[in-house]
Amino acid sequence: xxxxxxxxYYIEGNKIAIVQKDISFDNDVNSRNYGPDADKILWKSPLExxxxxxxxxxxxxxxxxxxxxxxxQAITGYExxxxxxxxxxxxxxxxxxxxxxxxxxxxxxxNGLHKVKTLHSDYYILETKxxxxxxTNAGTMSIDVSVLQDESFEIDLPTxxxxxxxxxxxxxxxxxxxxxxxxxxxxxxxxxxxxRHNNAKIAGFRVIATSSNAIK
Amino acid sequence: xxxxxxxxRVGLTETGRAVAYIKDALEEINVRSETHITTSKISLAKDxxxxxxxxxxxxxxDVRVKNHLNSKDEYRxxxxxxxxxxxxxxxxx
Numbered sequence: 001x002x003x004x005x006x007x008x009y010y011i012e013g014n015k016i017a018i019v020q021k022d023i024s025f026d027n028d029v030n031s032r033n034y035g036p037d038a039d040k041i042l043w044k045s046p047l048e049x050x051x052x053x054x055x056x057x058x059x060x061x062x063x064x065x066x067x068x069x070x071x072x073q074a075i076t077g078y079e080x081x082x083x084x085x086x087x088x089x090x091x092x093x094x095x096x097x098x099x100x101x102x103x104x105x106x107x108x109x110x111n112g113l114h115k116v117k118t119l120h121s122d123y124y125i126l127e128t129k130x131x132x133x134x135x136t137n138a139g140t141m142s143i144d145v146s147v148l149q150d151e152s153f154e155i156d157l158p159t160x161x162x163x164x165x166x167x168x169x170x171x172x173x174x175x176x177x178x179x180x181x182x183x184x185x186x187x188x189x190x191x192x193x194x195x196r197h198n199n200a201k202i203a204g205f206r207v208i209a210t211s212s213n214a215i216k
Numbered sequence: 217x218x219x220x221x222x223x224x225r226v227g228l229t230e231t232g233r234a235v236a237y238i239k240d241a242l243e244e245i246n247v248r249s250e251t252h253i254t255t256s257k258i259s260l261a262k263d264x265x266x267x268x269x270x271x272x273x274x275x276x277x278d279v280r281v282k283n284h285l286n287s288k289d290e291y292r293x294x295x296x297x298x299x300x301x302x303x304x305x306x307x308x309x
Contacts, residue, residue, distance in 0.1 A: 015266040045265035053260035057278040076299040151220035168241040213293040
C-alpha cells in the first residue's frame with residue numbers, strides 16, 4: 001500500500017509554495033528534531049516528484065473563445081527560441097495561416113492563450129517570453145481560437161451579466177471624462193446587477209460554516 | 217453580444233478603447249461573480265517548493281494535490297499554511 005501523504009501550501013508573490021509533511025524520524029542527536037516521536041514533523045518541499053501532482057482551480061478572464069474544442073494538436077515539450085521566446089514542439093503541426101493564437105493546456109507554466117509568431121510543422125514560436133532549459137512535457141493546444149481584439153468578437157458572458165458589462169463601461173467612460181456623479185451612478189448599477197446575478201443562482205437559506213480546507 | 221453591439225450601446229467609436237474597457241469589465245466581473253473557472257495541472261518536482269501561478273489567473277478557488285491523505289490517486293484539497301516553515305529546505309527556500 002502506498003504511503004499516505006499530507007500537503008499544504010502558501011502563496012509567495014506570484015508563485016505557490018507546496019510543502020509536504022515529513023514524518024520520517026530524524027535520529028541525529030545534533031538535530032533539533034531529534035526524537036523517536038512522530039510529532040517531530042516538519043513541512044518540507046515535496047519529498048518526491050509527482051507527474052501532474054498539483055491541480056489548481058481558478059477563475060480567468062474570458063478574453064478568448066475556443067471555436068472548436070476538438071481541433072487540437074499534441075505538444076511534446078517546450079524550449080527557448082534564440083531570441084528568448086517560447087517555442088512549443090510537436091510533430092506534423094498545422095501551418096495554416098488562420099492560426100494566429102493558440103490556447104495551451106497541460107504545460108506546467110504556460111497554460112492559457114498565446115499569440116503565434118511563427119508556424120512550422122515541427123514547432124510554433126510564440127510571442128511569449130521564456131528563458132530556461134528545454135523541457136519535455138506532454139500537452140495539447142487548441143488552434144481554432146477567436147480573440148477579443150476586433151469588433152466581431154462575441155463576448156462569452158451570461159446574458160444578464162452583459163448588461164452589467166455595459167454599466168461598467170459607461171462608468172469608466174464617465175470616469176475618464178471627469179464626470180464623477182455619472183461614474184458613481186453607473187458603478188452602482190454595475191454592482192447591483194452583478195449581485196443580483198450571484199443571488200439568482202443560490203436557492204434557499206445560506207449557512208456560513210468552516211470549510212474542510214480552512215486555515216490550520 | 218459582439219464588441220460592435222456593445223460599442224453602439226455605449227456610444228463608443230474607438231475599437232481599441234472599447235476593447236480595453238471590455239477587458240477591464242470582464243476582469244472585474246470575474247472577481248465578483250466567477251463566470252469562467254478552469255483547472256490546470258502542474259507536475260511536482262522533488263525538493264522544489266515554488267511553482268508559477270499561470271498569468272491569466274484571477275482568483276484561485278482550490279488547490280488540490282494527488283494522493284493528499286489518500287492512496288487512491290485522488291486529488292484532494294490541501295490546507296493553506298499561515299506561516300511558511302522556518303527551517304530552510306533543500307532547495308534553499
